[in-house]
Amino acid sequence: MTSIFLHKDEKPSEAQLQKAVGHTYPVWKTFADYTLKKYPEATAEWHYSSEKFGWSFRIKDKKRVLIYLLPRDQFFKVAFVFGTKATDEILTGPIAESVKTELSAAKPYAEGRGIRIVITDESLTDDILKLIDIKLKY
Known part of the structure; x- marks a missing residue:
């Protein structure tokens, strides 16, 4: 499933994002705000990868992406890439x-294991905040 924002020439606005992800918008904001609060030097940006995948939002430090937020129709996905130490923790x-099941099943690459977690409500909020902390730790 691809981004709800597919037009390369139209970077999503906050209002478009809010409408697109609907009732999950406050959860999106929680993850973005938490990451930026814990790592103030990070930069947050919209990134257009291709016609197939469209726009995604990412927060990164100088060398790596800390968290990906992937907008969908009335929900979103949060994605991470974890190295060995983070995976073990x-x-x-x-x-x-x-x-844990998703992470165990993820194929290991040189940069780590990548996972995407579907967010349709706030039920995984505490777990995602823990994942952000672990990502920042390693």
Whole structure:
């Protein structure tokens, strides 16, 4: 499933984002604001990858993306790439089993294991905030 924003020449506005992700917008804001509060040097930006994938929002430090927020129709996905140490901490820590299963199943690449978590409500908020903390730690 691709972004709801596909037009390269039209970077999404906050109002368009709010309408697109609907009732999940406050959760999106929670994740973005939390990441920027914990890592104030980070930069937040919209990124257009291709016609197939459209626009995504990412928060990154100088070298790596900390968190990806992927807008969909009335929900969004949050995505991370975790290295070995972070993966080990997640798999042994107090994180939702659904997240651990997704991470265990993710194919390991040189940069780590990538996961995408569907956010349709606030039920995984605490787990995602823990994942942000772990990502910042490593």
